[in-house]
Amino acid sequence: MSDIWSLGIQRLLSRVNSFYRSGSSKSKCKLLLCNAQQIGWIREDTANQLRQYPNVFIEQSDRFILSDHLNTYENRSEAIAKVLNDMRAKDSLKTLRGWRDELYLVKSAYSNPPLFAIERAAASAFGIRKYGAHLNGYVIDDDGTWRMWIGKRSKTKQTFPGMYDNLAAGGLSHDLTPTECMIKECGEEAQIPKELVVGKLKSVGAISELSFAGAFGIRKYGAHLNGYVIDDDGTWRMWIGKRSKTKQTFPGMYDNLAAGGLSHDLTPTECMIKECGEEAQIPKELVVGKLKSVGAISELSFAGHFFVALL
Incomplete structure (x- = not known):
């Protein structure tokens, strides 16, 4: 069941990360x-x-x-x-x-x-880069089982009415920080009182996508690399990067093995090769032809546990 679910998620991610794929609207x-x-x-x-x-x-x-x-x-x-x-x-x-x-x-x-x-x-x-804040909520049963809260969008929403969604989420407007945005959306979308949210939100990172969105246009973001080591006993271990203390954003925090924003003259793979050299000092010959694209999704989560392999 797990393998079938994982394959379904990979197919979904492949559809979401569509802009650089053959037959997309990029050439036009x-x-x-x-x-x-x-x-x-x-x-x-x-x-x-x-x-x-x-x-x-x-x-x-x-x-x-x-x-x-x-x-x-x-x-x-x-x-x-x-x-x-x-x-x-x-x-x-x-x-x-x-x-x-x-x-x-x-x-x-x-x-x-x-x-x-x-x-x-x-x-x-x-086709402008946009940012948002998304909240996943979980309930832990007495037997230790984790269950996830699933929201449903109002039928009067301008975008994707009536569809399933995060517990709460919203676009990051010009006058809000991600945390302020999340507090606002918790009240507006999920009727969660402010006192239950302030000081209790946990930021667990950000992931990205670049996709064609029908009448709504193009959404643009970046490229991220997760690296793994497989031990002799078959155990998978993940490489964790740490951001420089001089970085303008999230200095000193843990990060992907390498990651970077997608500039106008690079494909995602070219961007990843460049960032591997600049951020992780990985020689080009160890990267070219060995990167595996596993799709992309767009989310900034502030609660729960969210694990995604992104390239």
Whole structure:
């Protein structure tokens, strides 16, 4: 039963991590750049709309670039907001029908300064990196059996109505930390009182995906490597990395063997080879041809036990 379940999960992950696979929409997408940094991917249907705003989006052969005269967080955010409001009024971009009046920060990486803010409903249409906080809840029976709480989304949700979900989860808006976001979502989605949550959430890490999401666009993240050693008796042991104390994010904390954000000019495998050399000092000849992609999922969990092998 366990092997069948594991195989099913691997197939699911393979479907989720679809953007770089043969036959995906990647070949029909253009890069989106701001201040010489890649921040997203633009599909052809979105590109057709951006061409109506040449004072904001400048098209080149394989990319759209935010105009150089937009050189501050404030004026970029204002210009993007005007474009999106115009698109919304014309109903020219389907995903804007789910307008949230909630802003996401746009960054080339989580630790980098924000370049501008964008309406949440538009983020996937621009292939922009998004972040969220997800909570898994468990109950331990008297016999030691662990059971997981499964949430169900409201039928009035703009995205994936009526489907099963985490106990609580939410996108990370511009004015919240992950913990603040999780506390808010616990109250709004699961009616968990604040006093039962504050000080009791446990962050267990973050994992990523890059996928095509139908009418909602493209979701973009990074590449992670877990390494294992198999003892003579067949026991599997996992290599655990530790982040440098000078890292901008999570300094000194345990981590994957190697990991890194996916820049615009690298495939996931190329990114992983680069990070193995830079982060773990693993020679290239020990990596090339030996990496195994096991899929990707997108989650930032703050409770329970979550174990995923990611490449």
